[in-house]
Amino acid sequence: MTFLEPLLLWGLPLALLPVIIHLFNRLRHRSINWAAMMFLLSATRKSTRYAKLRQWLILLFRVLALLVLIVAISRPLAGGWIGWMLHPAPDAIIMVLDRSASMEARLPGGSASKRAEAARLLAQTAKGYEETSRFILFDTALRTPQEIGDPLSLPQLSVAAATDTAADLPATLQAVLDWVTRTRPGNLEIWLASDLQRSNWQPDSDRWLAITTQLAGLPQNVRVRLLAMDQPPAGESSSIAITEVHRRYRSEPPELDLVINIERNNPAQAVLPLTVANDGNRAQVDLQVQGQSFRYRHKMVIESATAAGWGRVEIPSDDNPRDNSAYFVFGPPVVLKTAVISTDPAAGRVLQLSAAPIPGDTNRVADLLSVEQAESAPLADYSLVLWNAPLPKGEAAKKLRQFAEGGGSVGIFAPGDPGQFEGLAYGETQTAETDKSWALSRWEEKEGLLAKTDEGLSLPLNELFFTRRQPLSGEKNVLAAFEDGGPFLVRRVTGRGEIVFCASSPSPEWSNLREGLVLVPLVQRLLENGGRRFTQAGQMVCGQLGEAASGETWISVDGYKDPRTQAGVYRSGNRLVAVNRPAAEDEPEILDSGKARSLFGRVRVQLFAEPKQGESKLQSELWRAFLFAMLLFLLAEAILALPPKPEPAAPRLAREGGPA
Template sequence: MSFLQPLILAALPLIALPVIIHLIHQRRHRTVPWAAMMFLLQAKRMNQGMARLRHLLILLMRMAAVGALIFALSRPLAGGWWGGIGMTEADATLILLDRSASMETQDLQTGESRRSTALGKLAALLDGERAGGRLVLIDSADDTVRTLESPRALADLPFTSATATSADLPGMLERAMAHLTANDAGRADVWICSDLAENDWDPGSGRWAAIREQFARLKGTRLFLLAYPQPPANNLSVRVANVSRHTTGKTAELSLDVEVRHGAGEGASGGTARHLPLEFEVNNVRSVVEVELDEQGASLQGHRLPIDAKLEAGWGSVAIPGDANPQDNRFHFVFAEPPVRRAVIVAEEAQAGEAFRLALAIPPEPGREHAAQVLSPARVGEIDWETTGMLIWQAPFPGELVADQIERFVSAGRVAMFWPPEGPDDGSLFGSHWTGWETAGETPAQLAWWRGEADLLGHVGNGDALPVDELKTYRWRALEGPGTVLARLANDQPLLVRAATDQGAVYFCATLPTARCSSLERDGVVFYAMLQRALTEGCRPLATASQREAGRGALGDRDDWSLVAPGGDAAALSQRGLQSAVFRSESGGNWAALNRPKAEDTAGPMPAATVDALFAGLPYQRIDDTVGNASPLAREIWRMFLLAMLVALIVEAVLCLPDRRVASKRTSEFAPATGAAG
C-alpha cells in the first residue's frame, strides 16, 4: 500500500490519544462521600467479565476511529493485493511484457486485450507511483532492453504492440537479470505481464533453477506477476497444416489441409455440433466453405481451390468468424513450386559417402525433387553453393578459402554437417577441432543422454521418440569446441553437437555411419531422420514460398522483404516479422507467410501451484487480473477508511448506550410504597 500524503502518517501516534485521555480522566477523579457502599462493592465484584470487555472494546473502537481517520487523510493507494507495493519507491522498474499471440485475447465488450489491459493498468500505476526511478521495458518479441521516458508511452510504443509470436519467459527473466546485474539497480520492481501460457513459460526448463538462484542473490528486487490466466470463452483457431499446388493439364489448383481447434480447455465438455464458415482468399478471390464443428474442432483435408494455371506462386489466407482472440482467426499461407532438396556430400571415405547418399536419396515427401551428390575433397570446387541445401563434410577441415565459403553458405541459412575424417586433422572450423579416435572396446558405447524435445533427435510428429537409445557406437573421435550438445555418450563424450550460429545450422557428429564406427547406417531410422531433418532445414532458404513462425529473425534481412498482406499501414521495420503477414522478397521473388506458432493455439495456462513453484523462495507477488477489467491496479481507498471510521464510531456509540431497562425504571422506581401491609 502506498500513500499520496505519506507525511500525514506521522500523526499515527495519535491512535493512542483515546488511551491517554482515558488515563488522564482516571487521574482527574473527584471525591464523593458515599453511603451505599455495599452496592458499590457488589458492583465491583460483578464487573469482572463482559463489562470490562465492553470498556476495552469502546477504547479499541475509539483508537480504530482515530487510526482510520489518519489513514483516510493520507490518501492510501491499494489494489486487491494489499501491501504488495511498498511505500518506498524503487530505483528501477522493469516491465517484462508477454507479447505472444495468446495475449491478444479480448474482452468482446470493451475490445481490450490482455496485453492492452495490462499495459493500461501498469501505465496508470507507474504514472502515479513512480515519480523517479528508471523504467525499463523487456518485451517477448525482441531481445532489446529499452529504457522508457514515461509510463504513459507504454500503450503507444511499437515495442508493445500485438504480435503473432510466442514468448520465452525464462529468456526474458534472464535478460532482466543481466540488466539488473549490469546496472547495479539497487531496489528494483520487476513486473511480469503474461497469460501464463505453458508454451511461453516452459516450466520444465532447467533454466528456472538458475533464474531462481540468481534472483535470490539480488537483494531489494521484487517480482510482481500480473497474470491473466482465465482461458477465453468459445475461442477457435484456424491453421493450414499443408498447402501444395497441383497442375493438371491446363488447370491448376491448391490443395489445403485446414484445421480448426478449440482453445485450451474447451471442447471436451461436449455440446451440439455446429457449422462454421471458413473463408478462403487466394489471389483476391474469396470463397466460403462450411465445416461441421464438433468437440475436437474441425478438419478439412485436401480441400481443393482452383487457381489460375498461370499463377505459379502466390499467397492466400483462411479465416474464421471473429471471436475472443483475433490473432488466431486468420492464417496466411503462400505457395510456389517447392525447391529441389539438394545435398552435397564431401567424403574422403567412399563407404561413408555412399551411406550418406543412400539416406538422402529417399525424400520424405513423395514427388519432391531431390538430389544427393558425392564428391571427394579434391572436387570441392564443383559444388553449386546457390542451389545446395545441405553440405555433409567427412574429411579433414578445409583450407581457408573453402572454409570462408562454408561460413557464407551457413550464413545464408543452409546447414553444414561435419563428420570425422579417418586421418589426422589439425584444422578447425566454427571454433571446433577433432582430436584422436577412441574405441569402445568389447561393449559398444550407447547414448546416455540426448535432447529429445527438439532439433535433429527430437520426437516425431506423433510424439514418439526416435530409437536413439538403440544406437551403438564402436569408434568415435572426440570433439573440442563450443556448442550445444545434442547427444552424449555414457562416458560423457559428446556425440552430436550443434555450433552456435546466427543463421543456418552447423552440426558435428563424432562418429561415422559405417559399421566399423556405429550402427547408424545399420539401424537407419535415426540416421535417416537426422539427415532429412537437417536437409529440410537447409533447403528452407531455397524455397521460394515458405511458411514460417512469426518471430525475431523470421525474415532474416528485413530490408529485403516487402509486405504483401494484410493491407493497411505497414508495421515499423523493427516489428516486421512479428505479426501474421505475407511478405515477398524484392530480390529473389520469394514468398514468406508468417503465422503464430502452433503452440499458441493449444497451450493452456499453467496451474497456480506450478507458477508458485517457479518463483519459490523469491519475493514474488501474483496479481490475477481479468481481461477488460477497468478497475486500476492501485486506487485511492480513503473512502474505505472513512467508512471504517464511521463503523467504529457507531459501534462505540452502541457500546456506550446505557441499559434501557434501567433507564426506563428510573422514573417509576422512586414512587414511595405506602402502607405495605396493615
C-alpha cells in the same frame, strides 16, 4: 548494510587527508623559547585550551565530511527497520508485458483483451508511484527498455500494442537483468503481466536457474510482482495455422496443396466455415471438424506452373481474433537435389531412381557420388543424402551431421559392416535361413514417413521381405519393426533436420525394397522434408523476419504492418514472405501460478491480488541521508572556523584634575 558501488569504498582512506595536511602544517613551524613570552602564555592558558579544542573539532568535522561523502557515492543500502522507515517506494519499477498472440484472447464477460487489461492494471497501479519511482517497460516482442514518463499512457503506447509473436519469458528476463547490471538502479521491483502460457514460460529451460541466481545475487533488494491473466476462455475458441505449402507442378491444371491445422477447445463435432482468399478470389468450404486437433488438405488451382502469389485462410472470429487467420505465399517450383553415396552399384542405382523416378523431371535431380566425392561435395545445395556405404567417420561424419542440423534429411541404409553414427550402431549382418525371410509386423502409418497416402491408402509394408539385415541399437524412435521386434526403420531428429536408419538395403541380395512400392514414397517424403528449407523459405514465424532481415527493406502487401510483430505478407524486391504467428501460440496448456512462482527460486514473488508482505525486509538507499550528514558536518566546521568577535576596547582614564 550493503553497497551498490562497493569498489568506491577503497577511497575511505582519503578521509584522513585533513589529518595529514594538519600534520604537515605543524612541521612547517618551529618553537623557539623566548623569556618574555612565558608571561603571556601563562596569562592566556585558559583561552589556548579552548582554541585547541576548537581546532580538533574542526579537524574531526572535516574528516567526517569526507568519510560520509565516500560512503554516499558508494550508494549504501539498509534493511530491517531502517529500510522500512526509509522505503516509501522502489527506486525503479520494471514492467514486463507479455505481448504474445495468446494475450489477445478476450476476458470472460468483456470485450477487452488480456493484454489490454493487463496494461490498464499496470498503469493504474503505477499511478501511485509516479512521484517517487522510475518506470521502465520491457515487452516480450522487442525486449528493449522503454522509459515511461506518464504511467497512464502505457495502454496507448505502440510498444504495448497487440502482436502476433510468441513470448520468450526467460530471454525477456535476461534482458531485464542485463539492463539492471548496466544501470545499477536502487531498490527494484519487477511487475510481470502474462497469461502463463507454458510454451512462453518454458519451465523446463536451464536458463531459469541462471536467471534466479543472478536475481538473488544482485546487491539491491528485488521483488517480483506477478499479474496472472490466466482466465480460461468463456466460449468456444478455434485457431488456424498453415503447416505446409506444396506445388503440384505436374498436375493439370497446376495446383497448390495447403496443409491446414485447426485447434479447438471444444472436441464436439461441428461445422466450421473455412474461407480461402487468393489473387482477389474467395472460396468457402464447410469443414466437418471433430476433436481438439483437425488436419485438412486444401487443393486450389493456380494460374500456371510458374506462377507466384500469396493468399490467406480464415475461420470465423471468436474470443481471440489473432489466431483466426494465416497467410501463405507460393512461387516457381524449386529444384530438389539428392546425393546418393553407395559402394554397391545396384543399390545405388535403385536409390537414384527412387529420388528422381521420372526421367526429364528437372525439379527432381539425383547425383550418384562416391565416398570421396561426397567429402568435397557442397551438401548445402542438396535436400537429401542417401548413404549406402560404410558409415562416415572423421570429417565426413562431421559434414553429414552439419547437413542434418541445417535442415537436411539423411537416409542411411545397412552398410554391411558394423559401425556407429550419431548414437545409433549397426551390428553384425544377419542372414535368414534358406527359403526363409523376415517380414514387418508393426509400423506407424498415422503420420510421418510411413503415413497413409492422401487418398487414405496404406503403404504395402506387409509385402516386404528381407533376407539380410543388420540389428540397430541405441536410443531411437522406431517407425517400423520386424516380426521378432527388431527395429527396421529408426528416426533421429538432429537440429532442424532428421536422420533415418534402415536395418536393410535395397540391394537384391538383401530385400525386395528395389520394387519401389515402399522405397519411392519413403525417399520422396524424406526429400520433401529436407527440401522445406528451400520450398518453405517463404514461410516464417512472426519475429523471425526482423532477425533475418539483415538490412533488407520489407513492405507489407496487405496493409501497413510491422514485419517484426505483425502477421501478413511482406515483399522485398521480387521476394515474397508469409509471416504467421508461431505454432506454439496455439498450445492450450497454462502454467499453474504456484509453478510460475517457484521458477524464481529464492526471489520473493507476490501476486498482484495478494497484500504486501515482508515489508520489514525491504532495503532502501541511504545516500541522501549521508549527503545530508555531510552538509551538517561542513556547516559545523564552518561555524567553528569563524574568527572570534573582538572584545570592546576599555575607556581611557581622564588626566588627574581634568574632566572625565
